[in-house]
Amino acid sequence: MKAFNELGRKVQRFAKERDWAQFHSPKNLSMALSVECAELMEHFQWLTESQSRRLDRRRKRAVEKELADIQIYLIRISQVLGLDLIEASNGKLLENARKYPVAKARGSAKKYTELK
Amino acid sequence: MKAFNELGRKVQRFAKERDWAQFHSPKNLSMALSVECAELMEHFQWLTESQSRRLDRRRKRAVEKELADIQIYLIRISQVLGLDLIEASNGKLLENARKYPVAKARGSAKKYTELK
Amino acid sequence: MKAFNELGRKVQRFAKERDWAQFHSPKNLSMALSVECAELMEHFQWLTESQSRRLDRRRKRAVEKELADIQIYLIRISQVLGLDLIEASNGKLLENARKYPVAKARGSAKKYTELK
Amino acid sequence: MKAFNELGRKVQRFAKERDWAQFHSPKNLSMALSVECAELMEHFQWLTESQSRRLDRRRKRAVEKELADIQIYLIRISQVLGLDLIEASNGKLLENARKYPVAKARGSAKKYTELK
Numbered sequence: 001m002k003a004f005n006e007l008g009r010k011v012q013r014f015a016k017e018r019d020w021a022q023f024h025s026p027k028n029l030s031m032a033l034s035v036e037c038a039e040l041m042e043h044f045q046w047l048t049e050s051q052s053r054r055l056d057r058r059r060k061r062a063v064e065k066e067l068a069d070i071q072i073y074l075i076r077i078s079q080v081l082g083l084d085l086i087e088a089s090n091g092k093l094l095e096n097a098r099k100y101p102v103a104k105a106r107g108s109a110k111k112y113t114e115l116k
Numbered sequence: 117m118k119a120f121n122e123l124g125r126k127v128q129r130f131a132k133e134r135d136w137a138q139f140h141s142p143k144n145l146s147m148a149l150s151v152e153c154a155e156l157m158e159h160f161q162w163l164t165e166s167q168s169r170r171l172d173r174r175r176k177r178a179v180e181k182e183l184a185d186i187q188i189y190l191i192r193i194s195q196v197l198g199l200d201l202i203e204a205s206n207g208k209l210l211e212n213a214r215k216y217p218v219a220k221a222r223g224s225a226k227k228y229t230e231l232k
Numbered sequence: 233m234k235a236f237n238e239l240g241r242k243v244q245r246f247a248k249e250r251d252w253a254q255f256h257s258p259k260n261l262s263m264a265l266s267v268e269c270a271e272l273m274e275h276f277q278w279l280t281e282s283q284s285r286r287l288d289r290r291r292k293r294a295v296e297k298e299l300a301d302i303q304i305y306l307i308r309i310s311q312v313l314g315l316d317l318i319e320a321s322n323g324k325l326l327e328n329a330r331k332y333p334v335a336k337a338r339g340s341a342k343k344y345t346e347l348k
Numbered sequence: 349m350k351a352f353n354e355l356g357r358k359v360q361r362f363a364k365e366r367d368w369a370q371f372h373s374p375k376n377l378s379m380a381l382s383v384e385c386a387e388l389m390e391h392f393q394w395l396t397e398s399q400s401r402r403l404d405r406r407r408k409r410a411v412e413k414e415l416a417d418i419q420i421y422l423i424r425i426s427q428v429l430g431l432d433l434i435e436a437s438n439g440k441l442l443e444n445a446r447k448y449p450v451a452k453a454r455g456s457a458k459k460y461t462e463l464k
Contacts, residue, residue: 004120025165031393034153038386041146045379046341049141068208092184109278147277154270161263162457225394236352251455257397262389269382281373300440324416339367
């Protein structure tokens with residue numbers, strides 16, 4: 001995981017150099033994360049699902065930047081909270097496998113609370 | 117980056133086993149991402165910034181799951197779009213360094229459009 | 233506008249009776265608003281646009297509650313900020329008419345910055 | 349409720365003149381609503397709660413426009429779904445009063461599921 005850890009170090013250094021820790025309460029970072037997610041969504045709000053699968057180059061580059069913004073804030077908030085994103089994600093996938101067993105969830109978009 | 121790539125493979129397999137690609141248009145995934153970000157934010161909406169920095173164990177575990185949900189969807193949407201999250205994030209950090217030079221941005225929360 | 237003003241008075245009284253003004257900073261209320269919008273979006277994230285136009289009764293009732301939550305928080309944040317929602321909305325519609333003249337915007341989902 | 353109904357008629361006419369109904373599926377409108385809520389939130393993400401209560405004139409005008417955008421989309425989605433916002437909000441306030449009885453909820457930001 002050298003590249004992911006290296007990215008994490010860069011994100012931390014970036015904030016430190018700019019003395020931004022004062023603004024980076026988890027509360028504020030959760031807002032920033034949501035704002036970036038909305039900037040991503042804005043690219044798709046008037047597109048059909050089909051159009052969203054066939055983005056032109058310009059739009060794809062713009063979307064790529066939004067994904068990066070989200071990843072960076074996600075790393076930052078996990079740092080401030082002292083949480084390990086990869087470990088948490090692996091754990092959550094296991095939990096999701098229990099909530100959405102293949103036999104019941106296959107081909108269905110139902111929320112787990114509605115699966116028989 | 118073995119752990120991050122391994123996580124990516126798990127996320128892809130998870131969706132494939134459940135035949136979920138049909139629901140995973142970038143449009144839909146951007147909505148799912150925003151929904152998870154809001155579930156994260158819900159933990160902080162009535163807390164002060166200070167309280168958000170000192171979460172109790174129970175709350176921290178809940179927040180950790182939301183961060184995982186966001187990371188998983190972020191990986192999934194980047195897969196569907198054929199984009200590399202780490203590469204995109206490194207590129208965006210370089211761009212952010214240009215928008216927020218240390219000399220101007222240090223100690224300030226101003227948006228880059230407002231920095232002199 | 234008796235019904236809208238009456239709703240506003242109820243919203244204000246509701247918060248006052250519960251001594252909630254302390255939590256109702258505009259910052260917090262903007263978070264609460266976003267959280268409710270995401271709860272609304274969650275109903276649509278895996279539906280096609282077409283399915284979203286033909287909701288069954290149960291789903292429609294659930295969506296109706298989310299719209300109400302959003303309206304209530306919107307009224308509350310405008311109260312705390314001392315702003316008039318109807319007046320602001322009328323003003324914004326005029327501005328939107330300038331940004332999206334019928335001749336240019338008709339049948340197009342383009343953002344105003346991209347209209348010739 | 350003349351002013352609110354008049355606003356509703358304007359919102360409907362605005363979309364009709366521009367032949368925008370094709371884009372206004374409830375799914376799309378829920379995304380647009382969330383995007384506007386995030387634009388509102390962006391004004392507050394680095395402010396303290398206290399600062400958010402004392403906005404300067406320029407910022408207040410900007411926030412006012414975001415509130416208007418949210419109100420307009422909220423009216424639009426309720427129109428497309430054939431729902432009455434005022435009626436729904438009054439109903440939801442009654443439900444909220446049951447979930448948050450004054451005796452239990454006074455001075456507390458706890459979610460109703462956590463109130464004794």
